[in-house]
Amino acid sequence: MSSNADVAIVTRLHISNPVIAALGGIALMLLVGFASGQDFNYDLINYHFSSAYLLLVGQIDRNVALSGVQSWFNPIGYVPAYLAIVYLPPRIASMLLAGAAGLNAPLIYLIASRVVADLPSEDRARIAFACTAMGMTGAITLSEAGTSFLDVDLSIATLGAVLAAIKALDADVRQKRWLGLAGLLLGLICGIKLTCVVTAVGMTATLLVMALRRRITPAGFASFSLGGVPGFLVTGGWWAWRSWRVYGNPVFPMANDVFRSSLLPQRPLNDTSFIPTSWTGVFSYPWHWLAGDAVCGAEFAIRDPRYAIALLAALTYISLSVRRRGSNAMPDTGLLVALFLLATYLIWLPGFAILRYAVVVEMLSGVVLLAAFRAIPRIAPRTLAMVLMIAALVMIGWTRSGSWGRTYSSADWFGIRGATAIHRPGTVYVMPDDAPLAFMVAAFPADARFVHIGGNLPLDPGSGLGRRAADIVHGAPTLRSLAAAPDNAGGVATLHRFGLVAVPGRCARIATKVAPIESCVLRFER
Numbered sequence: 028m029s030s031n032a033d034v035a036i037v038t039r040l041h042i043s044n045p046v047i048a049a050l051g052g053i054a055l056m057l058l059v060g061f062a063s064g065q066d067f068n069y070d071l072i073n074y075h076f077s078s079a080y081l082l083l084v085g086q087i088d089r090n091v092a093l094s095g096v097q098s099w100f101n102p103i104g105y106v107p108a109y110l111a112i113v114y115l116p117p118r119i120a121s122m123l124l125a126g127a128a129g130l131n132a133p134l135i136y137l138i139a140s141r142v143v144a145d146l147p148s149e150d151r152a153r154i155a156f157a158c159t160a161m162g163m164t165g166a167i168t169l170s171e172a173g174t175s176f177l178d179v180d181l182s183i184a185t186l187g188a189v190l191a192a193i194k195a196l197d198a199d200v201r202q203k204r205w206l207g208l209a210g211l212l213l214g215l216i217c218g219i220k221l222t223c224v225v226t227a228v229g230m231t232a233t234l235l236v237m238a239l240r241r242r243i244t245p246a247g248f249a250s251f252s253l254g255g256v257p258g259f260l261v262t263g264g265w266w267a268w269r270s271w272r273v274y275g276n277p278v279f280p281m282a283n284d285v286f287r288s289s290l291l292p293q294r295p296l297n298d299t300s301f302i303p304t305s306w307t308g309v310f311s312y313p314w315h316w317l318a319g320d321a322v323c324g325a326e327f328a329i330r331d332p333r334y335a336i337a338l339l340a341a342l343t344y345i346s347l348s349v350r351r352r353g354s355n356a357m358p359d360t361g362l363l364v365a366l367f368l369l370a371t372y373l374i375w376l377p378g379f380a381i382l383r384y385a386v387v388v389e390m391l392s393g394v395v396l397l398a399a400f401r402a403i404p405r406i407a408p409r410t411l412a413m414v415l416m417i418a419a420l421v422m423i424g425w426t427r428s429g430s431w432g433r434t435y436s437s438a439d440w441f442g443i444r445g446a447t448a449i450h451r452p453g454t455v456y457v458m459p460d461d462a463p464l465a466f467m468v469a470a471f472p473a474d475a476r477f478v479h480i481g482g483n484l485p486l487d488p489g490s491g492l493g494r495r496a497a498d499i500v501h502g503a504p505t506l507r508s509l510a511a512a513p514d515n516a517g518g519v520a521t522l523h524r525f526g527l528v529a530v531p532g533r534c535a536r537i538a539t540k541v542a543p544i545e546s547c548v549l550r551f552e553r
Contacts, residue, residue: 044140044152045133048159052132055163060125060173065117065440067541068174068431070097071108072441073463075175078102079109080469088273091496093458094465095482096296099279101266104219108175117436125173127180131390134186135162139394141193141360142401143408150408154397157415161393164419166316166331166428167386174431178383181216185226185387188212189367192230192251195243196359202247206234207254214258221263221278222384227255229371236366242359280484290491296484301380309376313338316382319427325382330427333392334385338372340392340399341365347402361398368395393419434540442540446470449535449546455503457527457549458482459518462511464544467537477509481521488525500525506549513545526552 074094081087082102092098107127111120139158143151162168171179188209195205213227234251237243267277276286280296287293301324303312308323312334315321319330344365368388375385396418400411450472458464458479468477478496480486486493500506508529510518522528533548 044155045136048136048156049130049133051129052159052163053126053129055132056125056127056129056172057122059169060122061118063121063125063173063430064433065121065436066124066174066432067434068176069463071175071432072466073097074100074102074465075105076109076112077465077468079105082106083109084473086473090468090477090479091492091499092479092482092484092486093468093477094463095479095484096280098465098479098484099270099274101219101221101263103262103266104177104181105175112440116438117440120440121173121436124175128168128172128183129163130183131168131179131186132159132163134183134190135159135390135394138186138190138193138364138391139397141190142358142364142394142398144360146408150412153412154408154415157412157419158393158397160419161333161396161415161422162390164423164426165333165386165389165392166329166426167325167383167389169426169428170327170329170431171383171386176383176431177220178386181220181223182387182390184212184216185223186390188226188230189364189387189391192234192367193360193363195247196237196363202243203250206243206247206251210251210254211258214255214260215262216258217255218259218261218263218266221281222379222381225375225378225384226371226387228374229367232370232374233363233366237359237363240359288491290495291484292490298379298381302377303380308380309373312376312380324380325429326431327429328427329382329429330425331389332422332425333389334372336422337368337388337392337395340395341369343399344395344402345369358398358401361395361401364391364395365398367391392422437540440540441466441470442538443467443470444538445535446537447472449507449537450475451505453503454505454507455499456507456509456546457500457522457525458509459521460510460512460515461517462544464509464511467509467539467544476503480525481518485521497525500527508545508547508549510545511542513547522549523552528552 074097077094079102108124111123136155136159139155140151143154168179191205191209195202198205209230213230216223217227234243234248238245238248270279271277274290275288276283279288280291282295283291284293284295312323314335315323316329317332317335319328322328344361348362368391372385372388397415400406400414446467453474455476455478458477459481461482476499478499480496486496488494488497513529513534527549529547530550534545537544537546
């Protein structure tokens with residue numbers, strides 16, 4: 028009777044550990060969201076907020092290039108942040124946006140538990156919690172907590188796909204179901220944000236290796252591949268079809284050298300500024316993140332040892348797996364995680380090299396380090412747990428995060444005042460400079476229209492999209508500029524390109540939380 032009771036207690040404790048990890052992860056993210064201040068990052072004020080707003084009010088095509096290149100990115104993923112910003116006090120909204128990222132924690136715990144599934148439950152719990160602590164305290168994870176960025180939210184689905192793939196290794200009858208789920212999850216996030224393709228391709232490469240090792244069947248791999256199709260169609264298919272129908276390019280304005288929409292020049296628009304100029308970046312980037320001595324692949328300086336450790340551990344585990352065979356073979360669970368991280372990194376680096384797109388490497392750094400340590404013969408479980416706990420503390424102490432842009436919390440998110448006072452029915456607002464001002468669109472009456480002719484997608488009246496902008500400008504009853512610096516020489520030249528000049532003495536200021544914006548009456552040059 029006593030033995031059965033002990034088993035029941037242990038079982039309940041084991042089941043509750045992922046819940047404890049979830050509560051701990053959420054609590055940590057809530058604390059970070061509360062302490063960091065209100066999000067005011069560039070992408071939020073450029074397109075995260077405005078794209079969701081325009082989608083929900085049915086005005087997604089009313090303006091021209093409002094947010095530059097990002098005007099046509101799928102807005103569905105930013106709807107939750109928009110709703111939180113509009114309907115909740117900023118402090119509460121920040122905490123809720125941060126808290127969602129805490130759901131990565133139980134998945135990291137479960138993945139780590141599978142790597143040490145052969146150990147006693149107490150040792151397994153200590154080790155998995157140490158790996159979870161490493162994964163939830165990285166520089167990108169902490170910096171994105173409470174922001175409108177999607178990377179630390181979409182990583183939940185990525186980790187879910189990794190866990191499903193691991194379960195498929197031990198499933199015979201249900202292998203196709205688990206791999207189909209993995210494909211579905213990755214397809215869903217690729218539809219929301221196309222940059223998630225790096226993890227989808229990374230998992231594809233990983234499963235190909237597993238298929239060659241006869242650990243998954245061809246039918247299982249096919250199930251994974253086919254599972255991604257409905258996932259993508261649910262979240263991104265509608266947007267791709269709409270972009271194709273309206274703009275002649277399913278990923279407009281990207282890859283226009285392939286799809287050749289007549290509205291823009293037929294050239295790629297992808298950002299290559301973070302991609303290393305030589306193959307040595309494969310090794311130098313992780314070193315710089317470890318040392319914190321240079322900004323590469325990140326929009327601000329960070330210091331984080333997780334990427335270097337994860338990649339070194341992955342290489343170590345993979346090389347040992349190649350050397351050891353037969354009865355001395357390495358567990359395939361650790362190999363899957365190591366292959367996935369390495370493949371994802373090698374695909375991400377020449378494709379984007381923007382660090383937040385590879386946050387899953389940061390989150391699984393403790394798991395792959397665990398796998399590498401397990402390759403050491405006869406290491407005691409309690410010793411392993413102690414080493415990982417110390418490693419987690421060292422990583423946390425060494426990590427230096429940063430900010431994408433924060434400001435103080437107040438009664439409303441953006442603090443816009445004076446927009447309605449300058450508006451006249453049918454006014455078209457021309458945005459000539461690089462300032463991200465699309466967040467202001469919701470502060471104006473519904474009949475306002477916006478034409479962004481400068482920024483990261485400068486328009487020319489002779490191009491397809493430029494002609495559309497020119498038609499709106501010429502048909503407007505009233506024209507006003509909307510700029511951070513109306514006297515800026517570049518902005519003046521951009522207005523001149525469309526035959527516009529500001530009327531002297533007819534400017535007004537619109538207050539925002541961070542800086543005033545000026546709007547001047549415009550007229551056509553004589």
